[in-house]
Amino acid sequence: MTPRTGGRKLCGADELVFYDITASFEERTIFTDILKKTAERVFIPLTVGGGINTLDDFARVLACGADITEDSADKRSLAGIFLSYQAPVEVPGVPLYSYLRTITQKRPELKMTARKFRARVGEIAEQLDMDSSFITRELNVGFSGGEKKKIEMLQLLLLQPKLAILDETDSGLDVDALSVVSRGIEAYRASCDGALLIITHNTRILERLSVDHTHVMVRGRLVAEGPGSLIDDIDAHGFEQFEVAAQAAGA
Amino acid sequence: MSEKTQKRTQVADVDRSLYDFIYSEEGYERYDDGLTPDIVRAISAKKDEPEWMLNMRLAALETYHTKEMAPNWGPSIAGLDMDHISTYVSPKTKQAKSWDDVPDDIKNTFERLGIPEAERESLAGVGAQYDSEIVYHNMREEVSKEGVVYTTIEDALHDPQWEPVVRKYFGTLIPPADHKFAALHYAVWSGGSFVYVPEGVTVAYPLQSYFRLNAEGAGQFEHTLIIVEKGADLHFIEGCSAPKYYEANLHAGAVELFVKDGARLRYSTIENWSKNMYNLNTKRARVAADAKMEWVSGSFGSHVSYLYPTTILQGDRSSCEFTGITFAGATQDLDTGCKVILNGANTTASVDTKSISKDGGCNTFRSSVVIGRHAQNARASVSCQSLMLDDISRSDTIPAMDVRNATASVGHEATIGRISDDTVLYLMSRGCSEAEARTMVVGGFANPVSKELPLEYAVEMNNLIKLEMEGAIG
Numbered sequence: 001m002t003p004r005t006g007g008r009k010l011c012g013a014d015e016l017v018f019y020d021i022t023a024s025f026e027e028r029t030i031f032t033d034i035l036k037k038t039a040e041r042v043f044i045p046l047t048v049g050g051g052i053n054t055l056d057d058f059a060r061v062l063a064c065g066a067d068i069t070e071d072s073a074d075k076r077s078l079a080g081i082f083l084s085y086q087a088p089v090e091v092p093g094v095p096l097y098s099y100l101r102t103i104t105q106k107r108p109e110l111k112m113t114a115r116k117f118r119a120r121v122g123e124i125a126e127q128l129d130m131d132s133s134f135i136t137r138e139l140n141v142g143f144s145g146g147e148k149k150k151i152e153m154l155q156l157l158l159l160q161p162k163l164a165i166l167d168e169t170d171s172g173l174d175v176d177a178l179s180v181v182s183r184g185i186e187a188y189r190a191s192c193d194g195a196l197l198i199i200t201h202n203t204r205i206l207e208r209l210s211v212d213h214t215h216v217m218v219r220g221r222l223v224a225e226g227p228g229s230l231i232d233d234i235d236a237h238g239f240e241q242f243e244v245a246a247q248a249a250g251a
Numbered sequence: 252m253s254e255k256t257q258k259r260t261q262v263a264d265v266d267r268s269l270y271d272f273i274y275s276e277e278g279y280e281r282y283d284d285g286l287t288p289d290i291v292r293a294i295s296a297k298k299d300e301p302e303w304m305l306n307m308r309l310a311a312l313e314t315y316h317t318k319e320m321a322p323n324w325g326p327s328i329a330g331l332d333m334d335h336i337s338t339y340v341s342p343k344t345k346q347a348k349s350w351d352d353v354p355d356d357i358k359n360t361f362e363r364l365g366i367p368e369a370e371r372e373s374l375a376g377v378g379a380q381y382d383s384e385i386v387y388h389n390m391r392e393e394v395s396k397e398g399v400v401y402t403t404i405e406d407a408l409h410d411p412q413w414e415p416v417v418r419k420y421f422g423t424l425i426p427p428a429d430h431k432f433a434a435l436h437y438a439v440w441s442g443g444s445f446v447y448v449p450e451g452v453t454v455a456y457p458l459q460s461y462f463r464l465n466a467e468g469a470g471q472f473e474h475t476l477i478i479v480e481k482g483a484d485l486h487f488i489e490g491c492s493a494p495k496y497y498e499a500n501l502h503a504g505a506v507e508l509f510v511k512d513g514a515r516l517r518y519s520t521i522e523n524w525s526k527n528m529y530n531l532n533t534k535r536a537r538v539a540a541d542a543k544m545e546w547v548s549g550s551f552g553s554h555v556s557y558l559y560p561t562t563i564l565q566g567d568r569s570s571c572e573f574t575g576i577t578f579a580g581a582t583q584d585l586d587t588g589c590k591v592i593l594n595g596a597n598t599t600a601s602v603d604t605k606s607i608s609k610d611g612g613c614n615t616f617r618s619s620v621v622i623g624r625h626a627q628n629a630r631a632s633v634s635c636q637s638l639m640l641d642d643i644s645r646s647d648t649i650p651a652m653d654v655r656n657a658t659a660s661v662g663h664e665a666t667i668g669r670i671s672d673d674t675v676l677y678l679m680s681r682g683c684s685e686a687e688a689r690t691m692v693v694g695g696f697a698n699p700v701s702k703e704l705p706l707e708y709a710v711e712m713n714n715l716i717k718l719e720m721e722g723a724i725g
Contacts, residue, residue, distance in 0.1 A: 072679060072685070073676055074681075074682050074683055074685070074688075077679070077680050077682040078682050082680075083680045085677060088677065089671070089677040091674055091691070091692060091695055092696070092698075093694065093695025093696055093697070093698030093699065094691055094692070094695035094698070095698075099691070102691070103681045103683065106682040106683065107682065138695070138698075139695075155681060159682075
């Protein structure tokens with residue numbers, strides 16, 4: 001691991017360095033614990049009430065690593081950071097297909113012909129078991145929770161970000177949808193040489209993924225960390241042990 | 252710019268350079284600024300009109316002088332100085348049949364507005380109005396083979412076959428005494444379209460007419476008369492875009508639509524007036540039994556608009572749909588809406604309007620639904636959605652319903668909203684700038700209207716929205 005002290009380049013998480021964190025929860029600086037220790041691929045199961053409440057919190061943290069703290073969401077996105085929303089917003093009247101085309105065209109590195117783009121979207125949709133009629137509908141409008149998550153995955157695979165943060169992407173999904181989402185995540189890992197930060201309350205989504213690193217956060221404080229096998233421990237013994245640890249640590 | 256012109260500058264305009272191009276008026280004929288019987292006679296003489304038309308003009312002028320200037324409701328039109336609005340400007344060319352015959356400066360204007368492409372693309376005919384005279388008029392042969400007539404009112408008046416038809420219908424749906432600007436219209440009307448679709452004929456392609464104003468201080472008084480006979484079907488598109496001027500400009504056109512038994516007429520409009528325009532247009536349709544009237548209306552630009560397309564559902568089982576959107580930006584006060592009068596039994600009316608207000612623009616939606624005594628089981632629904640883009644804009648909804656039959660069913664809903672921060676953040680997190688995100692949301696809001704338009708017009712409307720949204724972000 002080579003810590004970086006600045007620069008805008010994000011070349012995978014092994015170069016992702018957090019510093020200069022100002023985010024706080026209940027007036028307590030959060031993340032500091034993590035940041036001291038972490039500059040690797042990260043997986044952070046959270047319990048409810050964990051310090052990272054909003055995507056903005058994460059955006060700030062991750063922006064630090066990319067040294068683009070002050071930049072707006074669109075600049076972070078164009079720099080290669082993808083935030084997947086827990087509840088993607090419905091945007092009435094905006095056709096999904098032209099929206100996808102627009103956001104793809106914002107990235108010079110993804111420049112492609114209309115024909116190629118159509119083929120690419122079709123390919124990803126098939127990968128995600130999406131019905132082709134999805135594409136003619138409006139952005140997230142009238143889709144079920146599972147379908148919305150698929151659209152998030154579709155964007156993830158289309159935009160090929162260097163870092164993808166999935167904020168409870170698995171919440172509210174049935175088993176089938178969950179499997180599609182984890183397939184999307186696998187496809188991302190396979191096709192894009194990027195890092196993944198998955199925030200979840202549930203280890204199920206991780207079953208098919210090889211996780212490099214696990215962090216457990218309780219109320220904004222890092223209470224445990226370990227390799228991917230820590231997940232097995234969580235599966236076996238639950239989160240409660242971490243709650244206790246958090247109390248002991250005065251969280 | 253002369254001092255006089257500067258004095259009468261009414262409106263702080265925004266940059267609309269894409270649509271603002273003005274060619275010299277050299278060689279064009281214009282009349283004195285004031286409005287007298289002599290001017291009216293001169294207009295009529297130049298057109299070599301039948302006497303009944305001249306008499307109608309003169310009577311209308313009388314009416315005009317006796318009518319009150321301003322309504323006691325709606326936006327102010329005090330900035331309108333009729334004594335200084337030259338009422339008639341005639342281009343130096345005669346009507347052209349082919350694009351090559353059109354003078355270069357006029358052609359340039361149209362080319363920048365994309366007319367030739369639109370014409371090439373599947374449109375059945377083009378009657379493009381430059382100032383007050385038709386300069387370009389073309390029609391596909393297959394349409395005329397069906398017996399469809401698409402020409403100017405002037406030409407129809409000179410045709411022995413159609414003069415009686417014009418005489419029978421002209422001014423009957425919108426009488427000159429309707430209001431002051433209707434009277435003005437009938438006194439000085441010039442140009443516009445006459446369309447006649449014979450019984451049972453379906454016009455396969457939309458007919459379109461493109462109006463533009465291009466003379467400082469000149470009014471535009473085109474008249475549109477459309478008759479769709481029994482069982483016939485027509486889509487007519489009226490598109491408008493005006494360049495920027497410093498003097499108050501007036502538009503007082505009239506549109507009279509007759510939809511006979513079992514016929515269908517769709518009348519689409521994209522209006523994009525320059526922001527010093529007073530748009531006081533009157534549109535009315537009379538719908539016979541089992542017939543259907545569809546309005547699609549996108550109103551952009553103008554300083555002040557009073558615009559309420561009216562549908563009279565006279566025949567039993569007749570119906571109408573109105574889909575409209577207005578966009579009011581800085582310095583704009585747009586009072587728009589629609590009226591439906593349901594007289595026949597089992598008639599249905601559906602009104603769906605949207606408005607967007609930004610930079611201090613004012614939108615007033617005014618609807619009037621009248622259900623007559625004999626309109627058994629009439630049904631009307633009115634929906635109005637408003638989008639406010641900032642705290643300094645204004646949006647009002649004033650629905651009126653006058654129900655005189657107990658079996659009628661009427662509904663009204665209105666919503667008002669703004670662009671949510673969550674939506675903007677979501678779109679930004681995928682790489683759209685804030686301005687792009689907002690424009691995308693506004694475009695989505697307008698989408699139900701643009702979906703109703705043919706592709707070229709939908710594209711033009713989306714471009715207009717983009718233009719209007721530019722600079723929305725400080």
